[in-house]
Amino acid sequence: MRAAEIIRAKRDGRALSEPELQAFVRGLVDGSWSEGQAAALAMAIVWRGMTRAECVQFTRAMTLSGQVLDWRDAQLPGPVLDKHSTGGVGDKVSLPLAAIVAACGGVVPMISGRGLGHTGGTLDKLEALPGYRVNPPRSQLLATLHAAGCAIVGAGADLAPADRRLYAIRDVTATVESVPLITASILSKKLAAGLQGLVLDVKLGNGAFLAGLDEAQALARSLVAVACGAGLPTLALITDMNQPLGRTAGNALEVAESLALLTGRDAEPRLRTLTLALAAQLLQLGGLAASLAEAQARAEQALASGAAAERFARMVAALGGPADVLADACLPAAPVVQAVPAARAGVISHIDTRALGLAVVALGGGRNRPGDAVDPRVGFSALQPLGTALASGEPLLMVHAASAADAEAAAQAVRAAITLADAAAPAGPVVVERVADAAA
Ligand code: URA
Numbered sequence: 486m487r488a489a490e491i492i493r494a495k496r497d498g499r500a501l502s503e504p505e506l507q508a509f510v511r512g513l514v515d516g517s518w519s520e521g522q523a524a525a526l527a528m529a530i531v532w533r534g535m536t537r538a539e540c541v542q543f544t545r546a547m548t549l550s551g552q553v554l555d556w557r558d559a560q561l562p563g564p565v566l567d568k569h570s571t572g573g574v575g576d577k578v579s580l581p582l583a584a585i586v587a588a589c590g591g592v593v594p595m596i597s598g599r600g601l602g603h604t605g606g607t608l609d610k611l612e613a614l615p616g617y618r619v620n621p622p623r624s625q626l627l628a629t630l631h632a633a634g635c636a637i638v639g640a641g642a643d644l645a646p647a648d649r650r651l652y653a654i655r656d657v658t659a660t661v662e663s664v665p666l667i668t669a670s671i672l673s674k675k676l677a678a679g680l681q682g683l684v685l686d687v688k689l690g691n692g693a694f695l696a697g698l699d700e701a702q703a704l705a706r707s708l709v710a711v712a713c714g715a716g717l718p719t720l721a722l723i724t725d726m727n728q729p730l731g732r733t734a735g736n737a738l739e740v741a742e743s744l745a746l747l748t749g750r751d752a753e754p755r756l757r758t759l760t761l762a763l764a765a766q767l768l769q770l771g772g773l774a775a776s777l778a779e780a781q782a783r784a785e786q787a788l789a790s791g792a793a794a795e796r797f798a799r800m801v802a803a804l805g806g807p808a809d810v811l812a813d814a815c816l817p818a819a820p821v822v823q824a825v826p827a828a829r830a831g832v833i834s835h836i837d838t839r840a841l842g843l844a845v846v847a848l849g850g851g852r853n854r855p856g857d858a859v860d861p862r863v864g865f866s867a868l869q870p871l872g873t874a875l876a877s878g879e880p881l882l883m884v885h886a887a888s889a890a891d892a893e894a895a896a897q898a899v900r901a902a903i904t905l906a907d908a909a910a911p912a913g914p915v916v917v918e919r920v921a922d923a924a925a
Contacts, residue, residue: 488512488522495529503542510546513647520654527651527660535665537710543665544711547673550647554594554679559627563634564771565679566591568763569671570686571704572604572661572694574842575729575868578686578760579607579637580743581788584797585764587634588787590773594630595637596644596678600851600859601656602694603842605739608639609851613737613816613861617806625804633799645673653855662694668707676715682770683712683719684763689917690727692838698723698917705920713922718770723918724759728836728871730915731756735850735864735885737816747794748811755870755915761785762916819862819885825896827875831905836871844898848884848891860887865899871912875905 512518597607774780849860886892
């Protein structure tokens with residue numbers, strides 16, 4: 486089956502057959518499809534879409550492109566649960582959430598990804614911790630799950646290898662924004678991870694891949710239907726990404742903010758609310774709480790008591806990171822830290838979240854080409870939420886940069902991305918909608 490014929494068929498709007506989709510996935514794994522051919526088909530899918538049946542078949546082929554994990558022999562102490570986000574700016578929920586769910590009796594082998602486009606990646610964040618091993622051997626992964634109840638790691642060479650190659654290509658060819666591509670990408674890793682429950686955070690707004698409510702709903706429904714159809718109990722929350730989540734964006738800075746949330750030193754309200762909401766959904770889905778109210782109370786208690794922080798510390802130590810991670814002294818710091826002053830007095834009425842994400846990438850916190858190294862030190866802190874009133878000259882945020890020139894370029898991007906006005910409409914809630922399986 487010639488790659489060019491498959492690309493041509495999708496370019497012209499035809500639904501691909503299962504053998505054609507399997508040929509694409511095989512070509513991704515064995516290298517017989519070039520990067521250009523994979524990018525061309527990805528772009529054709531962005532434009533032409535896929536039928537639900539195609540998306541199911543594509544997801545299955547991607548899942549079966551590598552090993553499918555099976556935890557039955559591992560004697561894990563609870564249901565195997567996970568959460569995944571479609572990607573945002575400042576979205577560090579995975580770090581505290583994994584630890585909260587573990588503290589409440591779940592087992593969370595969280596298979597995470599790297600930054601994609603303007604969005605940050607959980608693995609890039611955790612690699613800011615010196616020594617943290619994102620690709621441990623299975624024995625270390627199991628030991629971590631037994632010790633901590635959670636292990637946030639990469640997909641490993643054997644897990645959905647087709648997605649690893651396609652993800653890196655999509656990241657740099659403007660082919661992320663597609664319901665079937667995102668569905669197959671996320672679910673191939675999750676279905677291969679042997680889970681018993683999955684909660685998805687589908688982002689909505691100008692920092693999401695799919696900005697509009699209709700698109701976010703379509704993505705949430707696609708993800709939930711394909712996952713549930715494959716036998717994985719799944720639900721989704723559609724959540725707001727019209728502003729960065731929390732006070733930081735950038736790898737080490739986001740780890741520091743996660744530690745502050747876990748230890749009670751600081752809790753930005755939207756970040757805390759969303760973390761607890763997703764954790765509660767997952768606890769209920771996994772049968773660890775009889776009602777959502779009970780699940781919410783358990784999650785809050787895990788955070789307030791320090792039990793979640795302790796789980797996180799155990800996870801980091803078991804995966805080779807600092808033994809004293811909660812002390813927060815182990816994270817690398819940028820040499821240049823400077824405020825971006827507001828050019829006028831006013832209320833923050835609009836934030837171009839994607840532009841802020843791209844500014845983090847430009848600072849070196851993300852990639853322009855597959856395989857680029859990221860600088861863990863750079864990014865933004867002291868981000869102010871929509872509706873914040875600022876006096877002229879007060880900081881819009883703090884830039885953390887590798888050089889003064891980088892900081893100045895980022896400051897310009899920030900000034901263009903954050904709008905100050907005389908008044909602002911109140912920001913909407915962080916959790917917008919819950920999407921469960923229509924067939925259930
Ligand atoms: N996260 C993924 O794993 N894949 C996507 O395509 C988008 C977000």
